[in-house]
Amino acid sequence: MLHLASRHWLRHSYARSMVVEHGVPLPIVQRILGHASVTTIAG
Numbered sequence: 001m002l003h004l005a006s007r008h009w010l011r012h013s014y015a016r017s018m019v020v021e022h023g024v025p026l027p028i029v030q031r032i033l034g035h036a037s038v039t040t041i042a043g
Helices: 007-021 026-033
Strands: none
């Protein structure tokens, strides 16, 4: 099933895992993913 995953879904899953499962603050995840605004990943 992994071959059906889009890049967007994989990035979303990675970001969610970092925040929810590992407690990484959103501003750090923002920088890792290269987003200009934290609101891009906060929704």
